[in-house]
Amino acid sequence: MVKLLIADRDQNERTGIGWLVSSFSIPFDHILLAGSVSEVFHLIEAEVPDVVCIELDMIPKDAWDSFKELTKRYIQKVIVMTAEATFERALQGIELHAYDLWVKPQSPDHIKRVLTQCCKAVSKTEEKQEPSAQIEVPSVSYSSLFVHQETLGANFRLMLMQLENSKKQPILLSFLQEYPFKNRPVVLPLSDMIVSVFSFDNQQPQPLKQLKHIGNRILTEWEEQFSEPMSLVLYDTNDPLLSLNEKYLHAKQALEIRFFKGYRQLSVIEDKVNWVMIDPFLTPSEQREWIDMLNEGDRDKIKQWMYKEFLNKADPYPEPGLLRTRLTSLLAQVRRFMKSFYLDEGMLERRYHQVFESILYNPILYRIVQELLLFLYEVLDRANNNQENARTDVIEQAIRYIEENFTNPKLRLEDVANQVNRSAAYFSSLLTKKQGSSFRQLLTKTRINEAQRLLIDTKLSIQDVADKTGFINANYFSKIFKEKTGTTPRSFRNRKKV
Missing domain, CATH: 1.20.272 (Zinc Finger, Delta Prime; domain 3)
Structure with missing residues (x-):
């Protein structure tokens, strides 16, 4: 786990650098923030960050020697920041063996480049310290990916990579074939994505942590070399009953999360995605x-x-x-x-x-x-x-007028025709021709639609619903409602509650 500590008295500076790390997918596993020297000392001793990015101006003289000793004992990489471009600040950076000196304001590109280099250097150091153990990968093929097999899947983790432009997939395949994996996965290119299958034995600790580190590094190094957006899904589960085929189907479904999160993101999924069902139509x-x-x-x-x-x-x-x-x-x-x-x-x-x-x-x-x-x-x-010169469509005007006045039980064809400056006979003919229904049919449909909504969404009585939808009384309303829907208003309301 590679940790980064950002220490600055200015909260905006701390937050800004942290945002850059996340935005550029720089693969730090944990980001710590400190706004005072006491917080810096506490976090270094408690969390032991690998990289410290600190504002020199926040360290008082009486704490300088203690801080220098802490960095020597615990920190692999130190980056120093200052608003004073002076020789004294440069000497302090040299005393700390700083990897880089940032004079504020520093460009985001430079911050990204330096932090990426530090993260890579720390990661390589950790890899050298870890004992290497090559895992023998069981037989994994396209058949095992697409056909359910009871015994294949227990120790596998999947990583799915998808480019926005699938035509550039051969470039991604070459990138993965040359990528220096510690334990090389089985790489299976498909028409619209590339599936990498990793194998872990039961003695390997925290496979998810390792794969998140690999996924973030792949995203970072891909973006450094290519501009094509990529979405990456890591599917990790301990369920021994799932076959490789089932894991692939769950991971493939999870790729749809990019619809909400966008590209250049690593999504970690531990189970099948359960979408929320919504009413897709406007009320x-x-x-x-x-x-x-x-x-x-x-x-x-x-x-x-x-x-x-x-x-x-x-x-x-x-x-x-x-x-x-x-x-x-x-x-x-x-x-x-x-x-x-x-x-x-x-x-x-x-x-x-x-x-x-x-x-x-x-x-x-x-x-x-x-x-x-x-x-x-x-x-x-x-x-x-x-608007001043446009002649609004007569039928659209009429429909709008009906929708605004259908609650009036005395609304007539002549009223609507007068509203759009047409004779009743001509308007009736035009309405039937364009809408395929008469004025009375259109008006009744509008009233019934609103009545259905009120029956479902409110507790109004049948009489009140009739009043609010333009029917002369509840009996006539119930008669027309049953003719159009095949059921009475009361039965309709009760059925929708079930």
Whole structure:
């Protein structure tokens, strides 16, 4: 285990360096933070970090000799930082046999390079000190990966590597074939990933710790040489009953976690991923909310809604396919808005199809959200520019009016036709032609949909539900509800509760 201690009086400096270590996947197993000399002394003696990155200015003169003795006794690599580029500070660095001297502010690239070199040097030292023991790897093949075999799998750990661009997989294969593994795994390249099978005997301590170290090193060294994003899953379990085939299927499923976490990450999985099931479709109230946000052109509200709904997800994650469906349900509302302003043509129409393709196939959720938001902003800009001269589609206007006024039991065809400045006969013909249903059918469907929601989501009486959905009385409501759904309102509510 390679430990790093970051010591600086400035909390932002400590946090910033720690973030760089995590962001660049520098394979330190543990990061310690200290904001005072007393914390530094305590952590060095208690945790024995391998690398110490310390601000020289925080060490008082009366503690200098003690600190120097501690570093000599416990620390392998020391990096010193200072805001004073003076000869005195340089001499202090020399006294500590510092690996490097950082004068603030230091560039992130330099910090990354130096810390990576220190981590590698410490790791190599530890490997030399460990007794080497070559493990005889049992027979592992494509057959054992894809066919269930009862006896094969107990002592195996899997590491799955997947590039964003699968065409560059031969480069990854060559990289792994040349990689200096201490105990070389069986490497099995597939069409869209590479599976590495590691074997451990029962006497080897902490195989997961070793594999996490290997995985982080692979990520770091791959990024140093190549720019292609890679996702890496480490599947570790002590379940002796799982075959290699079952472990592979669980690990393959875990690759989908990159949908939420992105590439350049090591995910450690110890069991089958259990996705959370969600309703993938927008509710009627959410649909109305989206129509309002789009009509108002409220970009901030749209952005906040998207971020809250789709980003910052944590384990257990929702099933990715259901989230994609939910995004397409949202895009359908945008499509409707586009049609109402005659924006479903030309460049914007092509962009719509690109966003739809991205929702279906883009492997990373935050990329989909960002692309969808940018598209929404384009749509709102065009709608705003064309609003004064655009002739809103008559049927879309009418449907919107029905959705806003269906609770009125006296709503008539003539009322809606007057709203869109058309005769009742012409509007009725146009509605049937475009929607495939009459005014009365559309109105009844809207009322029944809302009634179903109220029966499920509220405890309102049947009479109250009838009142809130535009029916003249509860008896007539129950009659129409049964005609359209095949069951009474009360039976519908009770059945949904079961």
